[in-house]
Amino acid sequence: MTIEKTPLEGCFLIKPKVFKDNRGLFFESYNQQVFQGKVGFAPNFVQDNQALSKYGSVRGLHLQKGEFAQAKLVRAIQGEILDVVVDVRPGSTTFGQVYCVVLSGENNYQLYIPRGFAHGYSTLSEKAIFAYKCDNFYAKHAESGIIYNDTTLAIDWGIPAAEMIISDKDKILPTFEAFKTTL
Numbered sequence: 269m270t271i272e273k274t275p276l277e278g279c280f281l282i283k284p285k286v287f288k289d290n291r292g293l294f295f296e297s298y299n300q301q302v303f304q305g306k307v308g309f310a311p312n313f314v315q316d317n318q319a320l321s322k323y324g325s326v327r328g329l330h331l332q333k334g335e336f337a338q339a340k341l342v343r344a345i346q347g348e349i350l351d352v353v354v355d356v357r358p359g360s361t362t363f364g365q366v367y368c369v370v371l372s373g374e375n376n377y378q379l380y381i382p383r384g385f386a387h388g389y390s391t392l393s394e395k396a397i398f399a400y401k402c403d404n405f406y407a408k409h410a411e412s413g414i415i416y417n418d419t420t421l422a423i424d425w426g427i428p429a430a431e432m433i434i435s436d437k438d439k440i441l442p443t444f445e446a447f448k449t450t451l
């Protein structure tokens with residue numbers, strides 16, 4: 269397993285060591301000892317989530333605020349997604365910067381997203397199964413987010429606008445400018 273820094277402070281791309289044989293393959297999808305050794309701390313993951321999405325689905329950008337903030341370790345078990353994170357930690361040297369990476373059931377990459385980031389993903393394949401670990405519980409009242417098509421962030425989700433599938437909740441998220449006033 270390799271753990272690489274991304275351009276965003278505290279956000280890491282994890283590439284597992286995959287063992288292939290005539291039965292299929294095997295890899296460690298999380299190893300606390302390795303994570304601690306390479307990153308310097310071990311998150312206390314308390315909730316695992318899984319979602320199935322159709323092609324064109326865009327989920328996000330989401331985060332939970334304050335004491336309910338969540339760090340996440342995300343991956344695509346099947347299919348291909350474009351994972352997108354935005355550093356919205358006040359005072360961070362990479363505040364407002366966006367990082368995107370393709371995660372798939374083929375590359376088995378994972379992204380460690382620290383607390384205080386906004387997160388979203390689009391589904392590039394016909395369908396995708398997305399799974400993630402969180403270091404804090406779901407708290408509906410602490411949910412916040414930024415609109416997926418914010419013009420200042422200008423995220424390319426890899427999906428034509430006419431084919432995007434977006435939840436009603438996500439369609440009314442604030443712009444990045446408006447979100448910033450809530451920080």
Ligand SMILES: Cc1cn([C@H]2C[C@H](O)[C@@H](COP(=O)(O)OP(=O)(O)O[C@H]3O[C@@H](C)C(=O)[C@@H](O)[C@H]3O)O2)c(=O)[nH]c1=O
Pocket residue numbers: 317319327328329330331387388389405406435437
């Ligand atoms: C996230 C979440 C949702 N739910 C419920 C609430 C709702 O009825 C249903 C679907 O929720 P949502 O529409 O918020 O699901 P979704 O849009 O997939 O939300 C997720 O998006 C990605 C981008 C993230 O980063 C996650 O942290 C999470 O916010 O599931 C839980 O019970 N527990 C949870 O942890």
